[in-house]
Amino acid sequence: MxxxxxxxxxxxxxxxxxxxxxxxxxxxxxxxxxxxxxxxxxxxxxxxxxxxxxxxxxxxxxxxxxxxxxxxxxxxxxxxxxxxxxxxxxxxxxxxxxxxxxxxxxxxxxxxxxxxxxxxxxxxxxxxxxxxxxxxxxxxxxxxxxxxxxxxxxxxxxxxxxxxxxxxxxxxxSDADTAAPALAASAVAGTSKVVQTEGLLLRAVERPSAGDGQAAGSGLCTLALLSASGADPAADGAEGNGEQEPRLLPDDEEVRRSGGRPAMVLEQVSAAGAESAAPAHRVRGVPPLASLFSRRLRWSLAGIVGCVVALAVALWMVTGIHPLRAFYLTLLDMFAIDDPAIGESLGRQLLQLLSGLVGLLLLPVLLAAVLEALGTFRTASALRKPPRGLGGHVVLLGLGKIGTRVLTRLRELGVPVVCVESDPDARGLATARRLRVPVVLGDVTQEGVLESAVIHRAQALLAVTSADTTNLEAVLYARTVRPDLRVVLRLYDDDFATAVYRTLRAAYPQALTRSRSVTYLAAPSFAGAMLGRQVMGAIPVERRVLLIAAVDVDGHPQLEGRTVREAFRAGSWRVLALEGRTDTAPGHVLAKGDRVVVAATRRGLADLR
The missing domain is CATH 3.40.50.720 (NAD(P)-binding Rossmann-like Domain)
Structure with a gap:
């Protein structure tokens, strides 16, 4: 090859x-x-x-x-x-x-x-x-x-x-398309790792082990036993650190003896559930009404409307005329197109003067609204700034090839995002502009840039630039602002990732830290394609990877003629389902012509050759 x-x-x-x-x-x-x-x-x-x-x-x-x-x-x-x-x-x-x-x-x-x-x-x-x-x-x-x-x-x-x-x-x-779902899932709390096959939607979730051969909650199977190292087991390649290493594809006996060790469980997602969980599609190109006017201008308009209603009610109560006519006369007084209330009662005259005053206040507000709306349409292609009061968002550092795909994935999940990019000509800026995502242009290593992205109210920082040191520096600075901030780093070197994880875990034991390598996530799919295999996806387990692949049963003595239960090899592979079917029983005998979806380690998939 x-x-x-x-x-x-x-x-x-x-x-x-x-x-x-x-x-x-x-x-x-x-x-x-x-x-x-x-x-x-x-x-x-x-x-x-x-x-x-x-x-x-x-x-x-x-x-x-x-x-x-x-x-x-x-x-x-x-x-x-x-x-x-x-x-x-x-x-x-x-x-x-x-x-x-x-x-x-x-x-x-x-x-x-x-x-x-x-x-x-x-x-x-x-x-x-x-x-x-x-x-x-x-x-x-x-x-x-x-x-x-x-x-x-x-x-x-x-x-x-x-x-x-x-x-x-x-x-x-595309390495970007392969790695983006895992990176986005790592940054969002509660977001599952999803692998879609033909007619089957599978989701991997982390939860405490039930100790009975399956994790709590009717999962299809236990994919891995995670490191028992606290809230975030992602030791990210920390080999030889004296702690339990993750165990991929354990058998039922291992799960029972795990002693409450956290586990990654595979679940099946129904089509209805997937559709209901998907965010509603919005019409692109038409700015939402709230984006046309600032918060201050909206409050001003609401105040004037309230004054008009109050004056109309007061006129109705003072004169006893019909409420609709009172509202009509109030509007005429506001726009100064009604006759002066000469000879009318004192209350009517006072209300007319107040209506005229409100009308004078309305003119500059209407002018500001028109100018602001025109300015919004005129700058619809410009980069947005993070709005005031923003919180619970993900700060995405880097809008290159990987960052652009991750941004698209996060928006598909409905997650609010603020991007930070130092290059004004980065390829991802056009995507951020189209998705109307706020962007902060500046060097993240400079003081004040992360503050502009409202890092102190963010739920996570996702650093995916191509420079490991830049990602690390951004994470260290963000942790000084928010010690409990969830961070996901794109780190290239395995040994460097191990040292970074150990240090961050020791300094911030209560915070979640994860590291991902794009090449490590993408390599299995490329290798599988070179070997003529259909690798459907990769599920990161800490810094290791489980592969989801489609395998023809014909010619595989480990599969052909065996039941789904018998075809399982602990630590190597597990048959999840027959491709295109969602009701595969453990006693189903695999025959020639069947095509199965398997979860396998790298070595296990190699052995299936």
Whole structure:
């Protein structure tokens, strides 16, 4: 398999394919180590970083010495270790580079560059070199991705191949779309992790274990036993910290012996429940009436209306005329178009004078209302500022690719959001403008920026910039303002995430702290697509991941001919349901032709091959 990329996702994906699935992988990266930062991935961290170091250090020396590496001109410099896994350093993905990487003989190719155009250009070249190649592309543009997927499959069809076969498939994925639901769910209290399959909507919730093989409340099954480390078990990769590690896919006996340990339980969400829980769709493009006028102006208008009603009632009581006529005369007096009350009673004359005074007060209020409404329509495309009195919202730091998708997800959930962005040309500003989400432009490391986002009344801070230190600095500053604030950090390095979690937990034991890595959440979906599997979603369990995948029963001795209960392997996989059915019984025998939805660990999904 060949993986091409210029950021951490390429290294993480290569390590996933090698360390979990045992695949032979050629990694194509830029020649500069600064532009392709290899991740630290726990026990498998040396898989990519060490190979890349060998490329940089041994490239020149290996030429002409009969070493394992060789120089390939425009294609770049490659190293071929004894185990068959290679790294190719290339500044541009040309046809020569792809041929040097072995695309013509490869089973699958993943193009995970951060630039959509680079991935598309390379995919077209690769499809021409190998029409039977399984292609996996990373594209941020969803609509363009659909067209490219159809185009590449059509090329395979015209070449006389079976485009529907696993060997010639084209899959377009987005790391932002894959990670955004988990990031948004981590920031919102009570928001469940949801995975949608064909005809089935599943939700993972955290709750105390009932100790009877299932968690309290009729869940489908227990997905994991969490770390018993307080309110927030998300130790986020804290291995070797002397505490209980999360146990994925435990059996009933483990759950019974858990001693009240918090658990993550899978529940089925009915279609009616899902629809009722979904926020109502609002008409876009038409500002709500309340946004046309400020609070002060609305109170002024309400006060004048109250004065008019009071004067009309007083006139009715003084003169005894019909209430509607009294209201009519009051309006005429206000607008100075009635005859003077000469010769009328004293009460009538006083009420006319008061009505005229209210009319004078109404004129500037009406002028202000007109000007404010026109200004609102004129600046409807401008960025909004956080309104006064805002509270219970989520402060989202960063409006890049990931931040934009997270913002959209939070608004779909109906969660109020205030964004903070330092780049006035960030891609997510247009989305925030369209969704009418308040935005604070400024460097979050500067004093006063988070205060402008009303951080002291927020329910959570979600820091998803691409810089770990910026996210950490924002969280530390926010915690000085709100020690009990729930924070979710996007952290790239596993060891760094462990140290951050331990420190924040020790300093703020009552606050919820979670860390997430976008590449860690996205890599399983890309790896599954390269292996020809349908990975439907990933459920983060602390800093680990459970995969929800669709697997054909045919050819799997661990599944075929077994009941749903017998097909369960603790710590590896569990059959959740038959795809398209919601009433799968534990005694149902899995037969050839069935397609099941399974929850599996990375290693478990690899074993199912």
């Amino acid at each position: 060949v993986v091409c990329g210029d950021d951490g996702l390429a290294h993480r994906l290569a390590a996933e394919l090698r360390g979990v699935y045992g695949e032979r992988v050629t990694l194509v990266v830029p020649p500069s180590e600064r532009t392709a930062r290899p991740p630290v991935v726990g026990r498998a961290r040396a898989a990519s970083a060490a190979l890349f170091d060998r490329v940089v250090n041994a490239a020149a020396g290996s030429v002409g010495r009969g070493g394992t590496g060789h120089f390939a001109g425009a294609a770049g410099t490659s190293v071929q270790p004894p185990d068959g896994e290679g790294v190719l350093a290339a500044g541009e993905l040309t046809e020569a580079v792809l041929a040097e990487a072995g695309v013509e003989q490869a089973t699958a190719l993943a193009l995970v560059y951060d630039d959509d155009e680079t991935n598309i250009r390379a995919a077209l070249i690769a499809r021409r070199l190998n029409p039977q190649l399984r292609l996996v592309l990373r594209l941020y543009n969803r609509r363009l991705g659909q067209h490219i997927e159809e185009l590449l499959d059509q090329v395979t069809t015209l070449a006389g191949r079976d485009a529907g076969g696993a060997d010639a498939s084209t899959t377009v994925l």
